[in-house]
Amino acid sequence: MQMTINLAVGKKAKKLYQTDNILCILLLLGDIVGLLLSLSLSLWLRLEQNLNSFDPLIYLFVFLVLAGLYLGDTYHPDTQIAGLRAPSRVLISNVVVASVIAALIYFSGVWGKDIVLKRGILLPSLGIFTIWAMVSRLWAAKWVRSQAQHSRWLILGADKKAILFGKTFLKHSSLGRLVVLATPEANTSELGESNRVYVGSLNDLPQWSQQSWSGVVVTTPTELSSAEIQQLMQLRLSGVSIYGIPDICETLWQKLPSFLLQDNWLAFGAGFNLTADSINQKLKRLLDIILAWLLFQFLFPLILLVVLAIKLDSPGPVFYTQMRTGLEGKPFKVYKFRSMYQDAEKRGVQWAKERDPRITRVGRWLRLTRIDELPQILNVLWGEMSLIGPRPERPEFDIKLQQEIPYYDLRYVVKPGITGWAQVMYPYGASVEDAYEKLAYDLYYIKNYSLALDLAIVFKTIRVVLLGKGR
Known part of the structure; x- marks a missing residue:
């Protein structure tokens, strides 16, 4: 059966x-x-x-x-x-x-x-x-x-998503070793040869289930016999955690890579309370208004100094406006301190990059400390943004990213934020590959939203700013 x-x-x-x-x-x-x-x-x-x-x-x-x-x-x-x-x-x-x-x-x-x-x-x-x-x-x-060295993880199945997970796992030397049990027709060659990975047959599960494991990862979907399911039940009852691939990514790395997700997991998985719970939404909005107003009052002297520095450094306006994608994909105008020279995008829209020649001397420091984002406090007060959430992307980039990245639109089921889980966990974003990584952290935030997570992001943001990890 x-x-x-x-x-x-x-x-x-x-x-x-x-x-x-x-x-x-x-x-x-x-x-x-x-x-x-x-x-x-x-x-x-x-x-x-x-x-x-x-x-x-x-x-x-x-x-x-x-x-x-x-x-x-x-x-x-x-x-x-x-x-x-x-x-x-x-x-x-x-x-x-x-x-x-x-x-x-x-x-x-x-x-x-x-x-x-x-x-x-x-x-x-x-x-x-x-x-x-x-x-x-x-x-x-x-x-x-x-x-x-003593940590071992058992993976049942070797479909495409399991291989992608295995390759990501093996990049982290601190996570231990893998034992992959698959059917004979499965292609496991992409995992390579290493003393940290062993590939065996799914028929050998009864023998392997008698050993100790840090956890068992079941690929989705994986066909198992009723006897194999009984063995998994015994493992779980003995204290071994059983994971689907999205869950193990969430547990190990606090992110949800979109290329490892599936519709049925999103439909039946726990979490996503921020989008479903109106009480959470209202409480978050109330805190946004109170904290944004207090921040504006406290940082007003710094804002005046930044305005003066920008005017003295290069000709042009102090503020820079740009269209971004907001809640439910609706465009809005975001405000920032100008950190680039005038006409910086006369050749068209470009990704920001390291040592970008378009950035002014003052602008480089504004970006490093993320002070250039302060005017977005106004966007928060007007209800277009939240203090914490996924960073809003430019519509020109969104078109390309939606075509290349699965589940990309999910980041817009909540309001974008000045800072967020992706910004404190993965500071740089200048390519499609970076967008994949940042979306993985954004999805984790949307699924696991809580005031405690927001508080953790606040502390991590302070650390990012003081250590100069901004861009």
Whole structure:
């Protein structure tokens, strides 16, 4: 007896994702403990006094250091940023924080007025803690790599989407190894030969199901016998997660590649509450109005400085208007600070690119810090945009992208945003290939929208701006 199985897992927090989150939390708790111990040790060695837990300056110091570590992205110990691993980013972050703290103390004139601010306490404490934090990242990175060596994933079936997923999986060395069980006629040669992938027969599932797995991925659609479905049920009851291909992408990478999606998954999958729940929509709109107005008031002095800098740098208007595609595909006019020379597109519409000669000197800094996007606060107040959502694309590019990218139109079922999940996870977008990647993150945001996700995007946006990852 043959039957088709489509296993879509609705839970957002799967084992691997939980492990990553737990590691981040453990590193954060370790940093807090390390900071308090470092302060206590410095006080005891220098003044033979104990730490006063009621001193507010202690908590300000801890907050500044932790904020610096977050902005330096040190809570992902096995990643590199600009060639720097987490221990190096810890060192740079703490040097910057030490400089900021020293400047604040010097200009405020409070040096020595509190026990924590005495000479030989604060900076030595930060030095001791830096060693603590660097060692903890080295240990965490080693642990992540050791986990990857023991991580194994079972894939049932080898259709086109399964092969695409497998190739993407194998690009990530930290995810472990693959065992692909397929029918004899399946073409698995595209996976290549590697010690991280093994290709076997689907008939061998009874033997493989007796082993331990990080997870099982069932291709959609995959025909399985009732006996094979029983084996999958036993695996799931024993604690092994069973995924469809979109679900495993969502869990591992927090994105949904459109070329791996199918209509039936979109029709029956969980999520997409932002488009269906009018309460969420109204609450999001209310927050947009309040926060956009507060941002406009707070950033008004900066806006005046930017206006002056643009006028002094190059001839032309301060603001730049451009047609973009909005909610439900309706065009609207977006406002930005001008970052290019006049007549920059006299040769037609072009993708932005690295070292773009059309960009002015001031414009390069505006784009790097994303300050050029500030006038879009007006678009938010007028209801054409949201603070957070997919970036609106130009209609000229939309025509091409709709033809080449499946499910591209889904990004317009919500209002476009000034910042979004795609912008903080994949900052660059200057080609069709980049548009594929950005859409994958946009679809994840639309499916998993929540206030908590919006808050995470806000913090990640701050980090992107301060680290100069904009464009």
